[in-house]
Amino acid sequence: MALIxxxxxxxxxxxxxxxxxxxxVRVLNINPSIYQVVGIIISIAFFYKLTVQLQIxxxxxxxxxDWLDGFTAxxxxxxxxxxxxxxxxxxxxxxxxxxxxxxxxxxxxxFYILWLCNIAxxxxxxxxxxxxxxxxxxxxxxxxxxTLVWH
Amino acid sequence: MLSASFIATTATHTDPADIKSIxxxxxxxxxxxxxxxxxxxxxRAFYKTHGYxxxxxxxxxxxxxxxxxxxxxxxxxxxxxxxxxxxxxxxISLTIHLVEDVIMGTSTPFMPVxxxxxxxxxxxxKQKTAIDIIVSLIFGGLWLLFLKK
Numbered sequence: 292m293a294l295i296x297x298x299x300x301x302x303x304x305x306x307x308x309x310x311x312x313x314x315x316v317r318v319l320n321i322n323p324s325i326y327q328v329v330g331i332i333i334s335i336a337f338f339y340k341l342t343v344q345l346q347i348x349x350x351x352x353x354x355x356x357d358w359l360d361g362f363t364a365x366x367x368x369x370x371x372x373x374x375x376x377x378x379x380x381x382x383x384x385x386x387x388x389x390x391x392x393x394x395x396x397x398x399x400x401x402f403y404i405l406w407l408c409n410i411a412x413x414x415x416x417x418x419x420x421x422x423x424x425x426x427x428x429x430x431x432x433x434x435x436x437x438t439l440v441w442h
Numbered sequence: 443m444l445s446a447s448f449i450a451t452t453a454t455h456t457d458p459a460d461i462k463s464i465x466x467x468x469x470x471x472x473x474x475x476x477x478x479x480x481x482x483x484x485x486r487a488f489y490k491t492h493g494y495x496x497x498x499x500x501x502x503x504x505x506x507x508x509x510x511x512x513x514x515x516x517x518x519x520x521x522x523x524x525x526x527x528x529x530x531x532x533x534i535s536l537t538i539h540l541v542e543d544v545i546m547g548t549s550t551p552f553m554p555v556x557x558x559x560x561x562x563x564x565x566x567x568k569q570k571t572a573i574d575i576i577v578s579l580i581f582g583g584l585w586l587l588f589l590k591k
Contacts, residue, residue, distance in 0.1 A: 324562040328545055338453035338534055373560045380508060380551045380560070384541050387515060391533050394522055403519065410512045417552045 295375045296422040309358065318363050323374065326360040327381040334388040341392075343435055350432045353385060379413050379424070386427050402431060445574055446471035446538035448581035450531045463531060470535035474510065477503040508551045510540055542577075546570050 298306070330353045341349070360378060364370050386406045393399030409425050416422050447467040450456075456463045481501035482489060489501075505513060518533035543549060547570075548561045565573070 322563070328562065331541055331545070335449065335538070338449065338530075372558055376551055376556075376558060376560050377562060380544060380549075383508065383511060384537065384544070387511060387533075387537060391515075391518060391530075391537075394519070394529075395526060403515075407512060407515050407519075410508060410515070413508065414552060414555050418555045 294420055295370060295372050296416045296420045298422045309362075313362055313365065316362075318359060318366055320367050321363065323360040323363040323369070324377060326356040326363070327377060330356040330360075331381055331385055331388075334385040337389045337392040343439055347432065347435050347439065350389065350428055350435070354428060354432065357382065357385075375422075376417070379416070382424070382428075383410050383413060389428060389431065398434065402427060444471075445577035445581055446535045446542065448578055448585055449538050450534040452581055452585045453534055454527060454530045456531075463527070466528060467531045467535050470532050471539050474506060474536060474539050477501075477505060504553050506540065506543060507549060507553050509553070511537065514540070542574075546573065 333349050333353050333356075336349060337346070357378070364374050383406075386409060390399065390402040390406045394403050405425055405427055409427060412423050412425065416424065447464075447470070450467040450471065451464060454463070456467070458464070478501050481503070485501065504510065514533060514536040518529050521532055522529035544551070544560075545562055546565055548559050550557055550559050552558065
């Protein structure tokens, strides 16, 4: 039976915090893919010109939905390889939509190339059964917040 | 295909007089489906026996999967050096096409590394058509609103 790629040690540090939250909170028992689809619909908004503030709100929402999807699967013991694949694929689509919108700037070009690397890493993760992924949306969110605070 | 080209034209603020861009959006949104033709002809014996219903996802190349997204990414990047507008149309049309296929049907995203099939929802053909019409109407409406400005 095919196994779900395992997360690396580095992600276990922040997982401690998330696990503590997940033990105390109950989520709806719905198809986790619904969160993914909502996340991708929000990502489409990035094709339209957005303000920094709106980008921060939308990326936060996308990351929250991404977490809720995994959280629902973990809480209702429905973790599967296909579920993992759906998560990874939708994440790559979402990142592509976000970073294509900023292509042409130095930051945009860098994130876009890293996104292409992330797709290659996704293949490597499935092949080697170890989850390796760059948290690009989270880093970009921090960058946006930093920019907003700086100005 | 229609919804993908509509999203591309609204996002890039394409003028209705700009026939080249509109044609480019429609071609980009539909070109990916050409691989269906190749596989339907190649595996016609299989489809004669098993039928098309529920088997059409098998009639497509790896470019309908994550490799396709990576290729679109590279093409978009290359084209952006010459024309950012055409790069946007290409990237948006093809990405929306791919994402719609992943959401609405069955796909094998990690081909050829892994052949596991994924399916987000179990939509019937009627439901898929209805969703495509709704998305097309929404983005078609948005385009019309843009044209009125």
